[in-house]
Amino acid sequence: MTSVTPSPVPAATLRLLVVDDHPVVRMGLVAMLSEHEDFEVVGEAADGAEAVLLAERLTPDVVLMDLRMPVLDGAAATARLRSRADGPAVLVLTTYDTDADIVRAVEAGANGYLLKDSPREVLADAIRRAARGETVLAPPVVARLASRMRAPAGPSLTDRETDVLRCVARGLSNAAVGRELHIGEATVKTHLLRAFEKLGVADRTAAVTAALRAGIIEL
Amino acid sequence: MTSVTPSPVPAATLRLLVVDDHPVVRMGLVAMLSEHEDFEVVGEAADGAEAVLLAERLTPDVVLMDLRMPVLDGAAATARLRSRADGPAVLVLTTYDTDADIVRAVEAGANGYLLKDSPREVLADAIRRAARGETVLAPPVVARLASRMRAPAGPSLTDRETDVLRCVARGLSNAAVGRELHIGEATVKTHLLRAFEKLGVADRTAAVTAALRAGIIEL
DNA sequence: ATCGCCGTCCACCGACCGGTGGACCCCCGC
């Protein structure tokens, strides 16, 4: 950062690590990035664990990270990379713009969140800004985060309420849920009623779809 | 296949059309395919409608088609391309291996179904075989189709049963569904019971998640 | 230390749901 550095930062080439489980996507990124002189792809990883290992060895400036990956999730990998002070910037690049995905990535410390349908120049610009420490979010992502803010009725369910809802989604009756979780049926109903209230619904089925939509439970 | 053919098929270069709404994926495919001498990417399209137009003008041998796309869906585009006798072979190349996606693509007449995490050589081989008119499915896809065959309880719901289930997923009561669809509550219950039977579940909530999983209804 | 939230539990009621066993019509195929 000081003038002591041999090659001045603005002209320095950015060392990139590409992380995606799809070979096609990795090739596309490498092809796309190699058209810019100030980028150099120093490595590729096919899952989160590999990404963490390679990042340690290669010390890239920016990591382009997919979210849905085998072995180690993109969000988890991001958290590990960002937990170190001298870690690389992480730019999440994914197909999905689910609320839950975005929030998990941002909470994990991602410096940016772009969608894979981003045009080439947007991507290049985002990488340069992420390298400078800026946070860059795609417009649709910003919109989602904003709408989430606007709705202070942020459906934040208790651990237990979520457990119960997960069982209900499997089609278990209240009594069966009680047996499964080792609690009384009355308790199940209490949790469920509170969940209804928070989700703004009136019956168990709507609660499940609402929770699914909100990313609180998975299918 | 006979010696009468002027230019022997095996040595001819295959003209390809790449269809995907993500620029990154298109670049990746082009980069990956250009490494093979017998492939020539003659065009790229970002959605199904564009794909149909370009296929008419460029008359490619094989179309590499994504499924989830704006404007015109990949399955619909495939159906249009395959409806003509002299149309190109269509190789579906997608991230998703949902039952519903696979079935729709195959029913639309796709010559193959590959996942985007396929290694390069598998993809190249699949393209050559699709050009010869063979049908090539990725192993996980085959497995899914097979398991679907094995279960003769193929969850094929009636139009009406699906309508009812969609309403139930929204949290409507049986009576409310009846009002919504202009039918009696008794009828709603009948459809629902039949749907339970077909889906192998015992209550409305499990039916909704099962239908979601099977791709019968959307969230 | 007191307040509030979470988690647990109980009893009771009315409403709705799951399930049975019918019934009728229409359309398509054999």
Added chain:
DNA sequence: GCGGGGGTCCACCGGTCGGTGGACGGCGAT
């Protein structure tokens, strides 16, 4: 023409669910 499947409707019963009102012990915060 007759069977069969989809769609519509009805009545009835028992069980479960939705909802109320209350209770108690932790635990973190003020």
